[in-house]
Amino acid sequence: MAQISMSPTIPHLQSSLDQYMGSQEAVASLLDLKSGLDGGSFLRSPNGQIIPPRRLDDVVLTVERIRDLFQIFFTLYHPYLPLLDADKPSDYYYDACPLLFWTIVAVASRRYTYIPNLISSVAGPLSRLLWATIADLPQSYHVVKALCILCTWPLPISSTSADPTFMLSGLMMQISMQIGLHRPSHAQDFSKFQVELRDEELKDRVKTWAACNVVAQRVATGYGQPSTTFYDWTLGTSTSRESSLRLPDEVDTRLRIEIFSDKVTKALYRNHLDPVGLADSSQKSALTDILTMDFEDLKDKLKPHLTPMNLLYLRAARLHQHLSVFFDSPDTKDYRLNLLALWTATMDFLESAFNVETASGNVILYATNYILQMIIAAGFTLLKLLNSFFATFIDLEYGKALFTRTISTIRNISVTNSDLPVRLAEVLVQLWRGGGAGSKVSTPKDGNTDSSLQLKVCCRMSMSLVYDSVWRWREEFQAKGRGNLESALKNPTNPDSAAESSASSVMDPTLTLAPSSAILGGAVTPTGDSSYEYEVFDPLNWMLDGLVDFPYSFTGPGMSGL
Secondary structure (H helix, E strand, O other): OOOEOOOOOOOOOOOOOOEOOOHHHHHHHHHHHHOOOOOOOOEEOOOOOEOOOEEEOOEEEOHHHHHHHHHHHHHHHHHHOOOOOOOOOHHHHHHHOHHHHHHHHHHHHHHOOOOOOHHHHHHHHHHHHHHHHHHOOOOOHHHHHHHHHHHHOOOOOOOHHHOOHHHHHHHHHHHHHHOOOOOHHHHHHHOOOOOOOOHHHHHHHHHHHHHHHHHHHHHHHHHOOOOOOOOOHHHOOHHHOOHHHOOOHHHHHHHHHHHHHHHHHHHHHOOOOOOOOOOOHHHHHHHHHHHHHHHHHHHHHHHHHOOHHHHHHHHHHHHHHHHHHHHOOOOOOOHHHHHHHHHHHHHHHHHHHHOOEEOOEEOHHHOOHHHHHHHHHHHHHHHHHOOOHHHHHOOHHHHHHHHHHHHHHHHHHOOOOOOHHHHHHHHHHHHHHHOOOOOOOOOOOOOOOOOOOOOOOOOOHHHHHHHHHHHHHHHHHHHHOOOOHHHHHHOOOOOOOOOOOOOOOOOOOOOOOOOOHHHHOOOOEEOOOHHHHHOOOOHHHHHHOOOOOOOEEOOOOOOOOO
16 A cells, blocks of 8 residues: 655745755655655745655655646646646645645656656556555545546556556546535535535535546547446536536536537447447438537537637547448448548547647647547548548548658657557557558549448447557457567657568558458457457457457458458
8 A cells, every 4th residue: 555654734835935955854855865856855834844755655756846746737737627726735735635646746747857757656656545545435526636637647558458547437437426526516415424515615526527527528438438427407508507506618618528529429329229339320321410510509609718729629529420430331321421521520630639739838748648549549540541442532642741740749649668659659650551651542443432441340439440450450460470569669660661660560561451341341250269258359458468369350251360
């Protein structure tokens, strides 16, 4: 279990207080040195008491470092999720909830150059603190805030099997309702003690509940899973509620966008009459038209609040909608028009992502996990469209440049060597190079469309494209021993270069996106190994966890099973 220092709380002090070293500072300096930090950053309170550093297991941070990290968090990260009060001192957050304090530190340390690898040092102790805090009942709503932030910027991982984000998102929602955040004006009904909330506290609880739903919706969308959101009267139109229950404009805008995303999910991926939940093909066109009108209506209503950040999230929701075209049959009416809508949504989202700015400048490097997931989905969309018959209808050179920039952005968002963004970027490039790098445009002889854009994986909603593409990469990797990921990570493949970056980094040209219906038709069948019954379908996990038995295969002519 993580150990938190029990030093007495010192009131927050302004940075203008004198700093000097004494015998007590020398002791603290040794702790500081143990964590690779510099000495000389200890404050003395007006009564002469030394303000202690904060400690989590072997990680020790001085007041100066904490001040830097909190400033980084609220300047560069917080605009993506405006949940906390930037005017509160770090001591306030530590006293309210140590988990919340260290979560802020962890997020800010992702790119903290003053202490290299601080995020790696904090990750283990923070994980232990997380589970210890969750097990310590009853919970406070400050724990919910910590979970919101952790689900927004998860600790770096290299394997999806070690990613607890979707599970934490569910815990976040359950804890929120257990302590009554969804009924902020009736908190007494969820406590055995008398509860009297001031207006400021009530507003904070409402904002926290809204943030929970926003985060839960983004996690569900980004992981291709059903959401656990709960949109009811409390999160209704702000203008219809009393002032103490109204959300800040920024939070309300983000909430409206995610409610639209939820509407997309329910309309296109929650058909109870379909085995995998896909909308009925006879109704999808009408549903898509309704969603498009709803989107335009939402865009008009939000126009006064469409900052670059809000526009980014709005366009992410639009991309979430149009990714469903990969489930359409090529014979569907307006198939090409739907593909064009997807192309436009992809372009608009990526351009917003590349240029998202706050008062501090461009902040794409500090993007949330959800924005990263949507960028990755957009990258795989470009991969599919630019290597298909549809490439003849769009600006191919612009598309290639956009793909190259997308790869660069994904790699730049990465915070540790060999983490998930780096690995997925390499997979994307290998598939891109193996598919002809946008130079092999397949045009059916009869001038009609083909089935090359359809997916085999269809249970991950709008993220099915990502899982389907990785599955194809994995099958080629397992079957032919090409595309060595570990060696390629040391010398990443260049999407523009014709030369290989490593001995086995390029996919076989016969892989991927071939118009043959053989890859796309037929059923997914297990191999002879009966253990497949106990395997969880997670191709990202298979790809990242090394060589394991591949339990499924694409079947059909020209594609032999494993």
